[in-house]
Amino acid sequence: MGKRIVIALGGNALGKNLPEQMLAVKETSKAIADLVEAGHTVAVAHGNGPQVGMIQNAFAAYCRQEPSADVMPLSMCVAMSQGYIGYDLQNALKEELLNRGLQQGVATVLTQVVVDGNDPAFQHPTKPIGAFMTKEEAEQMAREKGWHIAEDAGRGWRQVVASPKPLAVVELTTIRALAEADNVVIACGGGGIPVIATDNHHLKGAAAVIDKDLASELLAEHLDADMLIILTAVEKVAVNFNKPNQKWLDTLTPEEARTYIGEGQFAPGSMLPKVEAAVKFAESKPGRTALITLLEKARDGIDGKTGTRVTC
Numbered sequence: 001m002g003k004r005i006v007i008a009l010g011g012n013a014l015g016k017n018l019p020e021q022m023l024a025v026k027e028t029s030k031a032i033a034d035l036v037e038a039g040h041t042v043a044v045a046h047g048n049g050p051q052v053g054m055i056q057n058a059f060a061a062y063c064r065q066e067p068s069a070d071v072m073p074l075s076m077c078v079a080m081s082q083g084y085i086g087y088d089l090q091n092a093l094k095e096e097l098l099n100r101g102l103q104q105g106v107a108t109v110l111t112q113v114v115v116d117g118n119d120p121a122f123q124h125p126t127k128p129i130g131a132f133m134t135k136e137e138a139e140q141m142a143r144e145k146g147w148h149i150a151e152d153a154g155r156g157w158r159q160v161v162a163s164p165k166p167l168a169v170v171e172l173t174t175i176r177a178l179a180e181a182d183n184v185v186i187a188c189g190g191g192g193i194p195v196i197a198t199d200n201h202h203l204k205g206a207a208a209v210i211d212k213d214l215a216s217e218l219l220a221e222h223l224d225a226d227m228l229i230i231l232t233a234v235e236k237v238a239v240n241f242n243k244p245n246q247k248w249l250d251t252l253t254p255e256e257a258r259t260y261i262g263e264g265q266f267a268p269g270s271m272l273p274k275v276e277a278a279v280k281f282a283e284s285k286p287g288r289t290a291l292i293t294l295l296e297k298a299r300d301g302i303d304g305k306t307g308t309r310v311t312c
């Protein structure tokens with residue numbers, strides 16, 4: 001029987017620039033279409049770290065040329081990233097579905113996600129965005145532009161911004177209605193546009209980028225999904241990652257995950273939020289499973305052939 005699935009797409013599903021994105025979404029669409037073809041109902045969330053940094057930089061460059069221009073708020077940059085990634089992804093996916101004779105609709109919902117304006121994350125930026133830099137380049141950006149910077153999981157230096165916890169998906173009813181009407185919905189892109197609820201129903205954009213794995217988890221809970229599938233650049237989660245005694249994990253219980261998290265086995269900003277999201281989903285209701293695997297292995301993963309399965 002078909003399952004209700006929320007997929008979280010990692011950076012490798014989208015590429016780092018426009019030409020790469022055009023190619024990457026074609027491959028990504030094959031993996032998603034495999035699941036639709038197998039009879040599952042699928043909602044798709046995706047990351048935006050490189051893209052949102054690029055958009056922010058592009059507007060900053062424009063502001064230097066045109067001093068009367070307004071600085072583009074980070075929430076708007078997230079909205080733009082959802083728009084252009086969703087545009088490419090929904091077209092590629094629709095094409096792939098039609099090529100397989102599948103008639104499901106595909107729609108991107110610009111999604112706002114409520115955060116708490118008092119979330120301590122606003123005082124401690126941790127979310128890496130934009131391009132990788134050397135330490136020297138990053139320090140120069142910190143001096144010249146006031147950026148917060150940090151080393152990103154052994155891969156280089158990046159700008160970091162606030163990443164508050166996702167609390168509620170504003171467009172949830174719309175997303176659910178589209179999903180229940182047999183559409184593939186692309187939602188919560190880039191973790192969602194971060195907004196703070198104020199009086200009179202006004203939602204105020206926040207200067208932040210929400211973690212897409214945590215936002216996907218929230219969406220999966222609210223859509224009452226059976227599975228949360230986090231697709232990334234590794235087939236399984238490992239302990240002692242990249243060390244001679246590395247061990248790939250087929251299964252992971254929340255208790256085991258907490259032990260490994262305590263040992264610092266999962267890099268913050270890369271594997272850690274995925275494991276945290278997977279554990280939260282598995283614990284949210286009996287029978288729910290989270291899977292972390294490679295994009296191309298999504299279908300095998302659902303069939304229990306690969307990936308790391310997180311269940312209670």
Ligand SMILES: Nc1ncnc2c1ncn2[C@@H]1O[C@H](COP(=O)(O)OP(=O)(O)O)[C@@H](O)[C@H]1O
Pocket residue numbers: 009010011012047153231232233234236237238239240241265266267269270271272
């Ligand atoms: N313990 C671990 N097991 C597996 N991968 C890990 C681990 N710790 C860090 N990683 C790294 O985390 C990466 C996934 O994080 P990231 O690239 O930030 O995700 P995304 O696919 O969402 O862009 C993997 O490709 C791998 O290089």
Ligand SMILES: NC(=O)OP(=O)(O)O
Pocket residue numbers: 010011046047048049050128190191209210211212213
């Ligand atoms: N918003 C977000 O988590 O993006 P990445 O997955 O690209 O870091």
